[in-house]
Amino acid sequence: MKNYLVYQAYGSIDILHECIYSVLSFYKYNSDSDTHIIIYTDSRPYLQSYLGQAISYQDIEQSQIDFWKGEIDFIHRVKIKILQDFISRYEGNLLYTDTDTIFRSDISNIYKNIADDKLYMHQNEGRIGHEDNTMMRKVNRFFKSNVITERIDISPAAITNLSMYNAGVLGFHTDQKHILSKSLIFTDEIYPMFPRHIVEQLAFSLYMQTSGPLHEAREQIFHYWNFKEFRIILKDFFEKYNNMPIESLIERIENINPQRLIKPKLAYEQTRGMQRIYQKIIKGKWQMPAYEL
Template sequence: MNNRKVLVYQAYGIRDIIHQTIFSITSLLSKTLSENLNLEIWIYTDQELTFSQFFGDHVNIKIVPINMEQVKKWRGQIDFVHRVKVEILKDAAGKFNGPIFYCDGDTYFLSSPTELFSHVNDRFSLMHTAENALAPGVDPLSKKILHFTKNNHFQVGHETIGIGPSTVMWNAGVLGLSQKNKSFLPMALEMTDQMYARYRKHVMEQLAFSFILQTKSQIMAADQVVYHYWNQKDEYQQAIDDFLKKNKNIKEALENLSHFSWPPAPAPKSPKRALVQKILQRFKRPRAKE
C-alpha cells in the first residue's frame, strides 16, 4: 500500500514570502524531530539557491524550480494570483500517488500534523478553518459574495453548479486531498476561472475549494495544528526577519526556535469595528477595482 504524502508550498517573488515559508517549514520540522517523518515537503520557488542554502540536503525537502514566466502562465487569462496555487497543486498531484497537502507560507505549526494528515481520505478533506456561511452575510465581503452567488451559475463539465446561501466559506491557507480526491483540482480551477472572470474578488479560489470539498466530502479543520497569521503579517514578518538574520540554516533555526519573539495574539474585533478599520485602510492606499 502506497502511503506517500506530499506537502506543497509556493514561495516566489518577494523576500517576505520566502522568509515566511522558511519559517513555516522550520516550525513543522521542529514539531516532528522525534518522528520518522513520512512527509515530503515540495517547495515551488524561483529562489532555489536561498532554500538549498538554508535547508541543505535535508531528506524531507524537495525544491521544485519555477520562473516568473511560468507563474504568469499559471495566473491564466484572468490574471489571478491565487490561481497559481491551484495550478501548482495540479502539477504536484500528477507527479506521485498518495494524498496531497498544502500550506500558505504565512503559517506555522503548533504541533505535529502526522495524526491530522492521517485522517485525510476519500471521505474527509482538509482546510484551515471555517470562517462563516455566506448567509446571512456577517461582513461586507460575505454580503457581496452572497449577492454574486445568488445571481450566477457555473458550467463545469456537464454539471451546472449553483452555490447555495448555506455554503460555508473555509480558509484555504491549508488544504488536504486524498489520492482519489485530487481529481477535484481541475474542477476547482474551472470554477475559479469562471467566478473570478465575472467578479474579481481575491477569495474566489477559496470559495471554489470550499464549495467542492464540502459538497463532495466532509471538511476537517486544521487550525488546532496550523496557525495562520494572515491578519498579523506585519508583526510576524518583522519577528521572522529578525530571527533569520541570526539563524542562517535549518540547524541553527531549530536550535534557537525557542528564542523566537512570538507576537501577541490580536484582540478580538467586533464586526462593526472591523468594518470601520477596513474603511480607514482605504484612505491609506489606492482602492482596488471592484
Template structure:
C-alpha cells in the same frame, strides 16, 4: 503526504516566513514524504536544500497558470494540481508561508489517510458573511452553475491558508476547484476571494472537510509582529553561525503562545498615522557625503 509551499516575488518577508514554516515541520519528517517549494526565487531556500525539493517556476509557467482570465491566485490551484498529477498516489497538503506547525501532525495524517480533507478553518456561509466584499460576492455567485454543480446558500467559505487533499478523489477535487475558479472569473466576480471560495466549495463537495487549526497556526492577521520575531530568529542564527539542525532545535523553544494570530486595528488609527506622517515628515536629514 507531500507538503507544498508556493512563494513568489522579491519580498524577502514571504521567503523567511516560508523558511520558518518549513522548519516547524522538519521535526516531524516521518509524517511527511517530501516538502516541495514552488518558487521563482530558489536562492532563498539554498540553506534548506538537504530538507526540501525546490522547484523553480518560470515567468512563462506562471503566466499559463493564471489562466484565460489572468487571475493571479489561480496559480495556487494549479500548483496543487501539478503536484497531484506528479504523485497521484500521495496526499497533498498546501500551506501558505505564514503558518506554523505547533504540534505533531500524526493524528492529522491518520485522518487524511482515512479520506478527510482539511482547510485551515471555516469562516461561515458565504451567504451570511458580513463584509462588503463577501456580500457583493454572494450576490454575484448565488445560483451560479458549474457543470452539474450549483452554488447555494449553504456553501461555507473556509480559510485557505491550509488546503489538504487526500488521495481519494484528489484529481476530481482540484479539477472542480479550477472549474469553479474559472467560472467565477468569467462571471467577473469580485476577485479577492475567488480561489479561496473555489477550493472551499470543491473540497466540501468532494470530501468530508475538517479544520486544520488544531495543528497549524495561521497568523495572516498579525504578520508584522510575527515577522519581527521571525527576522530576529534568523538574524541571531546568522550572527551566531547556527546550523539548520540547531535552528530546528531552537524553534522548539519558540514562544508562539505569546503572539496573537489576528490583531484587528481600527482603520481610523491607520488613517491618523498616515496623516501624521504626511503632516510631519522627517527634517534635517544628514547623508554620507561623496
C-alpha cells in the same frame, strides 16, 4: 502510502522567510515524520541555505507563474495550477499550506484521515448565506443576482447554504484531483464576473465540502495571514542566524512565535467605537510584545 507537504514560495524575500519558518515549525513537532516536503520556488539556493538538501525543490520561473495566472491574470489561480502539477508527479496524501503558517503539534493524524478520504481546510469562517461580514455578503448577493454558467455544477442556492473556509491549508488524497479541476473551472468562470481575491478560496470551499467529510486544521496549524508586521521580525531573525545549522534554528523559533506576538493586534481589532478611539489616542493602536531573537 506517502505523505507530502507542499508550499509555493517565490518572489518576495518575505515569502521565502515565511516558508523557511513554517518548515522549521513542522520539523519541531514532526521530527520523526517521513513526510516528503516539496517547495515550488524561484529561489532554490536561498531556501537550501537554511533548509538543506533533504527537501525537494520544484523550480519555477516568472514565465511559468505568469502562464499559470491564466487569461484572467489572477495570482491565486497559481495555487491551483501548482497543485495540479504536483498531482501529475506524485501520488499519496497531500497537505498544502500557505507560507504564513506555523505547525503547533504533530500532524500524523491529519495524514491518517486524508488516507481515509477525509478532507482538510484551515478554518470554517461561517455560512455564506448568513452574510456575517462584508465579503460574505458580496459573495452571497452576487450568486443570488447572477446567472451562473452550466460549467459550474453547484447551484446558487447550494452555495448560499455552504460555508466559506480559509484556504491557507488544503488536505486531500491525490485521487481526488477532481477538486482541483472543478476549482479551476469555477475560478476561470467567476473571477472575470466577480474579480475578488477570495474566488479561489471560495472555489476550494465549495468543492471540498461537496467531495467528502471536511475538517478544520486550525488546532494543528496556525495561519497568521493578518500579521504582515511579523515579516520584519523574520527578516531580522534569518539575518542574525544566517548559516546556522537547522537543528539550532529549530531551537530558536519559539522566541518569535507569531501566535503569541499577534495577540495585542487581535485584541485591538476586537475593540469597537469609543473604546478603540480611546486606545488609539492614549496608547496607540497596539504594540508588539517584547521578544528576543
